[in-house]
Amino acid sequence: MKQGNVLWQGAVHSVLFILSLLCLLPFALLFISSVTDEQSILLHGYSFFPEQFSLSAYHYLWQDAERIMRANGITVLVTIIGTGISLVITSLLAYPLSRKDMPAYRFLSFFVVFTMLFNGGLVPTYLVYTGLLDLKNTLMALIVPGLLTNAFYVMLMRTFFVTSVPAAIIESAKIDGAGEFRAFVQIVLPLSMPILATVGLFQTIHYWNDWFNGMVYITDSKLFSxxxxxxxxxxxxxxxxxxxFGGTQEGLTANIPTETVRMAMAVIGIVPILIAYPFFQKYFVKGLTIGAVKG
Structure with missing residues (x-):
């Protein structure tokens, strides 16, 4: 029986290892395509084993290195500030929702759930941000829309507070003289690192990949993410x-790697997230199991 369990675990681990490798194949193809010669792709299509390698796509993007570095800095700044502030807002809203003795608990819960079903729409949102808040062509236009807390993240964090933070610990802190806010900061938050890291990773990916707010609210190229x-x-x-262009099209576009440059841009956009993900993985996996049935 013990030998059978070992064989079964080995088979399961082998299958999972193969599936993990299959998940990496698209990223491998993406990178290989970005360093493939343009004509090779046009003639033979995308391949894991291209006939000719070329860095022409990265060379083309290097000509805009200054703008790319500035845009990358803006994206990093927006991501760090937006993720930090959104975590504060989300946790401050989720914690009261985890306390059923809170005044107006039902109304606030309904208010949060209602936003999961309905929203104001693009036109009213645009008028508020540009007319009332005057955020057009400012970095705040890339930050503030993401701060309107996602109700799913609020409910996810609230569930963690209810199921994973014992009420007895909070009551003990209050008996020792701690107020509600102090108990939240010194007791609840340190015990909530898994869900904070999980929601933080979601928000980081959201801010990093966000292009819609920039398209709607930013027209100054110096503020592009x-x-x-x-x-x-x-x-x-x-x-x-x-x-x-009057017969000059071939001369203008002959040196532009139209296919491979798309892959190179995708690589530039995704590499920072791939680098950051392993540091959040253990918290991310634990956070996703919130509320799971324990055997």
């Missing part, structure tokens, strides 16, 4: 490739 800048470069390439 990385995603908006890469999207603008891609649109410029497509415009040059599809336009006719």
């Amino acid at each position: 990385l995603q908006n800048l890469l999207n603008r470069i891609l649109l410029d390439i497509q415009f040059l490739a599809s336009s006719n």
